[in-house]
Amino acid sequence: MDDPNDRRNSAFRAQQSRGAQRWRSIRFVGGSYRIPLPPGPPPPELSKAQREQEARAEEDAAPAVRLLAGGLSVGAIVMGLVLAAVVVMAVLVLMTHH
Numbered sequence: 001m002d003d004p005n006d007r008r009n010s011a012f013r014a015q016q017s018r019g020a021q022r023w024r025s026i027r028f029v030g031g032s033y034r035i036p037l038p039p040g041p042p043p044p045e046l047s048k049a050q051r052e053q054e055a056r057a058e059e060d061a062a063p064a065v066r067l068l069a070g071g072l073s074v075g076a077i078v079m080g081l082v083l084a085a086v087v088v089m090a091v092l093v094l095m096t097h098h
Contacts, residue, residue, distance in 0.1 A: 023034040046054070 022037045024037050026033050026035060
């Protein structure tokens with residue numbers, strides 16, 4: 001009788017070629033890990049027109065993203081200045097009530 005787990009068995013090779021277990025590698029700082037792919041068929045590939053449309057949409061959104069990133073950095077600077085002013089005021093209050 002044929003062993004279904006024998007690598008020389010044609011049924012085993014067919015099961016492996018069908019992708020019985022497919023893996024995706026993910027890299028982190030500590031190393032890389034293999035995780036199984038989600039079940040089901042892979043998502044359909046986009047047509048050329050759809051890819052071009054997405055590229056145009058990303059180009060149209062680029063100025064807004066830059067503005068948002070600039071606003072976030074300005075906001076962080078302002079919050080840092082406010083924090084520094086609060087610390088200076090707290091030190092002054094503690095020194096005058098001594």
